[in-house]
Amino acid sequence: MIKKFIYLEWKAFTRSASFGANLAMKILIGFLMVYFSIIFVGMGIGAFYILKKMNLEPLLTVNKFLIYYFLFDLVVRLLMQAIPVLNIKPLLVLPFKKPTIVHFSLGKTAISFFNWAHALFFVPFSVVLIIEGYDVLGILFWLIAAFSLVYINNFLNIILSNIDKLFIVFIAITLTLGAAQYYKFFDITFFTGPVFQSFYDAKGLFLIPVLVLIGLYIFTFKYFKNNLFLDAGLSKKEDIATTENLVWLNQFGTLGTFLKNDIKLIKRNKRSKTTIFMSILFLFYGLIFFGNTHQPEIMHIFAGIFVSGGFMFVFGQFVPSWDSSYYQLMMTQNIPYRGYITSKWWLVVIATFVSTILASFYLFYGWEVYLTIVVGAIYNIGVNSHLVLLGGAFTKTPIDLSNAGGAFGDKKAFNISAMLLTLPKLLLPLGLYGTGLYLGDKTLGLLLVAGAGVLGFVFRNTVFSIIEKRYKIEKYSTISAYKQKN
Numbered sequence: 504m505i506k507k508f509i510y511l512e513w514k515a516f517t518r519s520a521s522f523g524a525n526l527a528m529k530i531l532i533g534f535l536m537v538y539f540s541i542i543f544v545g546m547g548i549g550a551f552y553i554l555k556k557m558n559l560e561p562l563l564t565v566n567k568f569l570i571y572y573f574l575f576d577l578v579v580r581l582l583m584q585a586i587p588v589l590n591i592k593p594l595l596v597l598p599f600k601k602p603t604i605v606h607f608s609l610g611k612t613a614i615s616f617f618n619w620a621h622a623l624f625f626v627p628f629s630v631v632l633i634i635e636g637y638d639v640l641g642i643l644f645w646l647i648a649a650f651s652l653v654y655i656n657n658f659l660n661i662i663l664s665n666i667d668k669l670f671i672v673f674i675a676i677t678l679t680l681g682a683a684q685y686y687k688f689f690d691i692t693f694f695t696g697p698v699f700q701s702f703y704d705a706k707g708l709f710l711i712p713v714l715v716l717i718g719l720y721i722f723t724f725k726y727f728k729n730n731l732f733l734d735a736g737l738s739k740k741e742d743i744a745t746t747e748n749l750v751w752l753n754q755f756g757t758l759g760t761f762l763k764n765d766i767k768l769i770k771r772n773k774r775s776k777t778t779i780f781m782s783i784l785f786l787f788y789g790l791i792f793f794g795n796t797h798q799p800e801i802m803h804i805f806a807g808i809f810v811s812g813g814f815m816f817v818f819g820q821f822v823p824s825w826d827s828s829y830y831q832l833m834m835t836q837n838i839p840y841r842g843y844i845t846s847k848w849w850l851v852v853i854a855t856f857v858s859t860i861l862a863s864f865y866l867f868y869g870w871e872v873y874l875t876i877v878v879g880a881i882y883n884i885g886v887n888s889h890l891v892l893l894g895g896a897f898t899k900t901p902i903d904l905s906n907a908g909g910a911f912g913d914k915k916a917f918n919i920s921a922m923l924l925t926l927p928k929l930l931l932p933l934g935l936y937g938t939g940l941y942l943g944d945k946t947l948g949l950l951l952v953a954g955a956g957v958l959g960f961v962f963r964n965t966v967f968s969i970i971e972k973r974y975k976i977e978k979y980s981t982i983s984a985y986k987q988k989n
Contacts, residue, residue: 536616540623547627551635562632562645566699567692573652574677576621580660581673584617605728609720612657621653637703644709648702651712658719662726762846768825769818775825778818782854785813786862789876793868800945803872804936804952805929807879808887810862814854815883819891820898822847823974827901827985834982840971847895848888848967855883871945878953879932885959887928889966896973899984931955 554561612618629646633639683689702709769775792798792806809816823830823843833843859880865873932952939948959966 536620540620543620543623544627547624548631550624550628551631562637562703563696563700565628566703567696569649569699570691570695571677571681573656574673574680576617576653577656577659578673578677580617580656581663584615584660601728602724605724608727609658609661609723612661613654615657618653618657621650625649640706641703644706645699645703648699648709648712651709651716655712655716655719658716658723661723762850765825765846765850775818778814781817782813782858785809785816786858788813789862789865789872793865793872801933801937801940803875804879804932804948807875807877808883808929808932809879810865810876811855811859811880812883812887813858815851815888815891818854819847819851819888820894821900821902822892822895823981824895824898824900824902824985830985831982834978840974841967844892844967844970844974847892848963851888851891852884855880855888874949878949878956881953881956882932882959883956885956885963886931889959889963889970890928893970893973896970896977896981899977899981901985 550565551561554564625646629642632642680689680691684691702712769779788809789806792802818825826833859877862876863873865876932955935951935955936948939945939951
């Protein structure tokens, strides 16, 4: 039976209208996986010797910070790991046993990169520990406990994926604990470090996370099995409807109508609300680069673009997929494509402007840093906003705005593929800024990037014509793709 499910999954992938785009993206993701896999293996082997060179006991040091490792892993999963999708509606009317359906769908998570990637660190690190004379049995027990915690995070992600408030709670906990330890108010590792160390020292304690994992799997299995009904677990949650007029936008005519629809879409749907939260997170992206002497200076413009363009990347990347549920109806109306595209452009431009204002706290690092963010915003408005909308014509992945909390409900709103599509939009500004730095003039680099943004803004009407033409060419293939379940 499981073999049949795998066959159906393969057919669904190869017969999808977006098969070509998905295949190309998966190949690109595959190369990145290989790249990061090599890095993880190198970290696993090198961690022991690096810590030894720093006069630190390797296993004790790693165990000390594992609490942050697993907390960060859970946050990343909640943010990026897609829940396994299985189109179960047709299966429920066929002679398939519910336990088989649930086991297969949960089993798909076992081979996720978010799970086996941890082995690339833990296994080499464990091998080095054994070679260096650590107790073999103790290391094996410690390794089993570590993998149990990895899969505990995996199933917690499945259970908590539809609870936005808990996602915020986990981020708040991680940041609070890290800040408290950094400023020496409270050190959580003082309590958690001995716990992780005990999996090595005390034989048999590794069974605790193993039993927790088994219990969590049973709970998850029963939860989805009990909700595996067409009229229960798959039904959409109904809320009390509210109306908003936003009459002040009427003065902008057709553009105002589209803007009203977009504002209502963002306010009323969980998937689109996520973009607002993600945009706020992007505001703090610059903290990684600004003031960090270990980062090359060329990466400052990279940070400036991301700080000001968070909403553009996470929302604009999926235009027109946000309207996929009623795109066919829109196309039966006399909808002017230019007005539709212009409304989306203004939405991301306004969001970019607001993000730039909110990012004014970077003035703490000096005027040059904030000027870099402003220049990044100019480039986003003049160039990246157009590239995002143009790329949307080729992104034919439908989005379920309802995101009902049924069994194996839906994909994440924010995913790796969406972020990968932003990479080409960063190469040009990095090249322009790098040219200025190569010539020994940082100001020249900023002027080149800002100049590209101004040129893009000046020729926006010409660019809009190109985008409009492409949307018309892709119109029917987009409609066809939105009819399919991905």
